[in-house]
Amino acid sequence: MLKKTRIATVLGFAGLSLLAGAAQAQVIKIDGSSTVYPITEAVAEEFQKAKKNAVKVTVGISGTGGGFKKFCRGETDFANASRPITAKEMEDCKAAGVQYVEMPVAFDALxxxxxxxxxxxxxxxxxxxxxxxxxxxxxxxxxxxxxxxxxxxxxxxxxxxxxxxxxxxxxxxxxxxxxxxxxxxxxxxxxxxxxxxxxxxxxxxxxxxxxxxxxxxxxxxxxxxxxxxxxxxxxxPSAASVENGSYQPLSRPIFVYVKAASLEKPEVKEFVEFYMKNAAKLTAEVKYVPLPAAAYTGNLDHVNKKKLGSVFGGKNEIGITIDELMKREAKL
The missing domain is CATH 3.40.190.10 (Periplasmic binding protein-like II)
Structure with a gap:
């Protein structure tokens, strides 16, 4: 009887420990574009492996517009976006006190x-x-x-x-x-x-x-x-026709937006750094066109210096090239 009681007690403590661990589990929430999803999902998988699943990264697909709705309500840490944030979305985020860093991560040939x-x-x-x-x-x-x-x-x-x-x-x-x-x-x-x-x-x-x-x-x-x-x-469409600017007007930059407040969490900051260091390799693996290395280091610089907002002024632009994007991001 005593043995069974001890086992029950041990199991009880183990259960409480597991519950405590689950309660403290670090979760990074991402939603938005199905176009950007393959890149972010690949990054999330590699990051979770590197962290030995100590951090859980969830990646949803509700479309760019759907993702920004959740993002501007403060429900997610990141928004995947296949176009820049719109003026209306900027207003919604501002009204909710949500500030963000815009990070171009690749070029797509729609x-x-x-x-x-x-x-x-x-x-x-x-x-x-x-x-x-x-x-x-x-x-x-x-x-x-x-x-x-x-x-x-x-x-x-x-x-x-x-x-x-x-x-x-x-x-x-x-x-x-x-x-x-x-x-x-x-x-x-x-x-x-x-x-x-x-x-x-x-x-x-x-x-x-x-x-x-x-x-x-x-x-x-x-x-x-x-x-x-x-x-x-x-x-x-091809990597070459996107890089040389000849695939027009369906070449476009695609983005990840991170909430400024979420960057205060160490796991989010670490995920951003992991993303930018591995983006070129994983972008190519899922068949998008990687940006020049300066784009990813520039994104990290914007994060570290808290350069908030968008270089697009709430408007989508048709036909922008990689070179034009790089020049614009450098001015932020």
């Missing part, structure tokens, strides 16, 4: 994809994409030959980012001319894997999302070259 069995689409112009995706096309442009008479009399099946997505905002501004201006009769999802599956299963499908999801699924998708308005030449 990719228009078609089914590999599609034999008629070799390239597309911005004008053709606008005719296909603009609000006026809803319920009217339902066949390929309505966009271009040289294309077949076949139904168009559209797949794209959801309304809370930064990719949705960037694509519509770049292709249609106005952010969030899109036809509504398409299959929308914040989860890019849903869009991958949709396009891969229908020969008449077309969709768009971040380059990493295309690169991961090249066996069942085909990237559509886009005619650059600047040069008149059709250019396919």
């Amino acid at each position: 990719t228009v994809v078609i089914n590999p069995k599609n034999t008629f689409l070799k390239e597309a112009t911005v004008e053709e994409m606008k005719k296909l995706w603009e609000p006026a096309a809803q319920g009217k442009i339902t066949k390929w030959n309505q966009v271009n008479p040289a294309w077949p009399d076949a139904p168009v099946k559209l797949f794209g980012a959801g309304a809370d997505s930064g990719t949705f905002e960037y694509f519509t501004e770049a292709m249609v001319g106005k952010a969030k201006s899109s036809r509504g009769d398409y299959t929308a999802s914040e989860d890019d894997n849903v869009l991958v599956q949709g396009v891969s299963r229908d020969v008449n499908a077309i969709g768009y999302f971040g380059y990493a999801y295309y690169a991961e699924n090249q066996g069942k998708l085909k990237a559509l070259p886009i005619v650059s308005p600047k040069t008149g030449k059709a250019v396919a």
